[in-house]
Amino acid sequence: KNEVEQSPQNLTAQEGEFITINCSYSVGISALHWLQQHPGGGIVSLFMLSSGKKKHGRLIATINIQEKHSSLHITASHPRDSAVYICAVYSGGGADGLTFGKGTHLIIQP
Amino acid sequence: KAGVTQTPRYLIKTRGQQVTLSCSPISGHRSVSWYQQTPGQGLQFLFEYFSETQRNKGNFPGRFSGRQFSNSRSEMNVSTLELGDSALYLCASSSTGTGNTIYFGEGSWLTVV
Numbered sequence: 001k002n003e004v005e006q007s008p009q010n011l012t013a014q015e016g017e018f019i020t021i022n023c024s025y026s027v028g029i030s031a032l033h034w035l036q037q038h039p040g041g042g043i044v045s046l047f048m049l050s051s052g053k054k055k056h057g058r059l060i061a062t063i064n065i066q067e068k069h070s071s072l073h074i075t076a077s078h079p080r081d082s083a084v085y086i087c088a089v090y091s092g093g094g095a096d097g098l099t100f101g102k103g104t105h106l107i108i109q110p
Numbered sequence: 111k112a113g114v115t116q117t118p119r120y121l122i123k124t125r126g127q128q129v130t131l132s133c134s135p136i137s138g139h140r141s142v143s144w145y146q147q148t149p150g151q152g153l154q155f156l157f158e159y160f161s162e163t164q165r166n167k168g169n170f171p172g173r174f175s176g177r178q179f180s181n182s183r184s185e186m187n188v189s190t191l192e193l194g195d196s197a198l199y200l201c202a203s204s205s206t207g208t209g210n211t212i213y214f215g216e217g218s219w220l221t222v223v
Binding site: 030031033035041042043044045048086088090092096097098099100101102103 | 143145147152153154155156157158166167168198200202208209210211212213214216217219
């Protein structure tokens, strides 16, 4: 069973700061998802990664398959980025579903 | 195109009752997966269906079941409800499965009293 660890659990930063959220997992995977959840429950998929790096607007996600580690970066952070960010991994092979980290609660203060 | 639709959004049930939740995926998506989210356990995988077949199942008791119809719509059922089943139940759809980009519904908030 894959174990997914996220850090930090909580993060408060000032508007404009560069944010990094980390995710480590214990068993090799075929895909990793970064998800965003706002108060009220709805979840938005930000990235799906199997290797390398992806960028969308101010968000950047990287993954190092050998080190079993991924990072989510937010550049020029804004109060609207305040949310819970969740890492989820898929081991593949059709036998398992997603395994989730416990999430990072991010607050961006104006 | 329309997103993932879950119904009902909110419901209150009594212990011992059963509940059925519905999920309509994005048009053309054949994979539907279900998740439970609680403050204590976070997000946990329940099961995934693809083309009407259960592809995999998480570590939940047999009281939790699901099915998928030929139009890819899916339902999950929880029988003999317990207080601990109070949670947000989310479904997600994907074209091929959770190894690809997934799209979540808004969720169904279940309270068991």
